[in-house]
Amino acid sequence: MRPERLSVRQSGGSRFKAESGAWLTIPNLLTLFRLVLIAPFGWLCIRGHNIPALFVFLIAGITDTLDGTLARRFNQRSKFGRLADPIADKLLTTVSFLALSLFRQGRPAIPLWVTIAVIGRDALILIGSFVVYVSTGSTAFQPGAFGKVNTFIELGTIVLVLVSARLAFLAHVLSPVYFMLILSLILSTTAYVLQGLRTMRMARAGST
Known part of the structure; x- marks a missing residue:
């Protein structure tokens, strides 16, 4: 995601409300949902539930595609999204590799x-x-x-x-x-x- 660009000039309290609530968008909610999926995905990998883990991983991948697409399409880029999106991606990747390396027990x-x-x-x-x-x-x-x-x-x-x-x-x-x-x-x-x-x-x- 890219930095937010405001096209409407506002002042005082109205501008504060627009900026403070800017993070509560569908793209950012999708990013948060991806963060929530990381823990169950890691648990499924560790327990050897590979197909359910794959299903969760694919859902996470879909949210990653959708959040960026929607942010660009509806001009909902935000500073929160710019920070949280790559963090979610890296956390998912890191947990994936660790879980699939250290806790596989013969798998x-x-x-x-x-x-x-x-x-x-x-x-x-x-x-x-x-x-x-x-x-x-x-x-x-x-x-x-x-x-x-x-x-x-x-x-x-x-x-x-x-x-x-x-x-x-x-x-x-x-x-x-x-x-x-x-x-x-x-x-x-x-x-x-x-x-x-x-x-x-x-x-x-x-x-x-």
Whole structure:
């Protein structure tokens, strides 16, 4: 989601009401619903209820698509949504990889080193984004092509692991998928680092 843009000028109490209530929108409620789904999804994964877990995960994915689409369509972008949407996404991904790595008890599991790589990459980007923000005040980070591919592969990995518990032949394709995931992690992280360095360089050039 992007920062909210107000097209109507208001003053005094009316403006305060518009801004203070701006978070209570359908896109933001969908984001909150996605946050609520994380705990039951993790529990289902840990207990080995793979198909119900897959169903919950797909619902969460649908809400992720809908909240952004509705926010753009009805001009309901908000600061709350801009913050909560990526947090919900990252929490869902982190819980997914942890639950599918550490608590599977003989069921198809994501290797721990893959999970460490995924979470480590997110932590590195978070730290880098904070450094860029402190240095330049900029929060305009875009995922880019590599970032979108990485997200697609991460989500596909989660789905494949859940489905492979029922369709054993899919387990044979997981190793190549892990390789593609690691490659996408490297490429997307490199793209983010270059973007951050470029932002800092432009900020320094603008201040001279």
